[in-house]
Amino acid sequence: NGGGGFCVFPDITITIRHLRQFKPNEVKKVMIIDLDAHQGNGHERDFMGDEDIFIADVYNHGIYPGDNFAKKAIKREISVYSR
Numbered sequence: 581n582g583g584g585g586f587c588v589f590p591d592i593t594i595t596i597r598h599l600r601q602f603k604p605n606e607v608k609k610v611m612i613i614d615l616d617a618h619q620g621n622g623h624e625r626d627f628m629g630d631e632d633i634f635i636a637d638v639y640n641h642g643i644y645p646g647d648n649f650a651k652k653a654i655k656r657e658i659s660v661y662s663r
Contacts, residue, residue: 590622590623590626592612592622592623593622593623593626593627596610596612596627596633608632609632609633609634610632610633610634611633611634611635611636612627612633612634612635612636612637613636614635614636614637614638614639615638616638616639617639617640617643618639618640618643619637619639619643619646619647619650619651620635620637620639621647621650621651623635624637624647624650624651625647625649625650628650628652641661
C-alpha cells in the first residue's frame with residue numbers, strides 16, 4: 581500500500597509476480613540480490629513467507645528504514661561488521 585523509502589516503485593515485485601503468473605513452468609524459484617546502502621524492506625515484505633523467493637540483501641546496518649517487521653522474513657542472517 582505504500583513504499584517504505586526507496587521501494588516506492590516495486591519493479592522487482594511486479595516483474596517476479598508477472599513472470600510467475602504467465603510463465604509458471606519456467607519461473608519456479610527466484611533469487612533477488614539487493615546490493616546498496618539501504619535495507620530492501622519492500623521486497624522483504626512483498627515476499628514474506630514465500631519459500632520460492634530467496635533474497636540476498638546486503639546493506640549498511642542502522643541506516644533508514646530499519647524495518648524490523650520486514651526483518652521477520654529473514655530465515656538466515658549473516659552480519660558482517662567493519663571497524
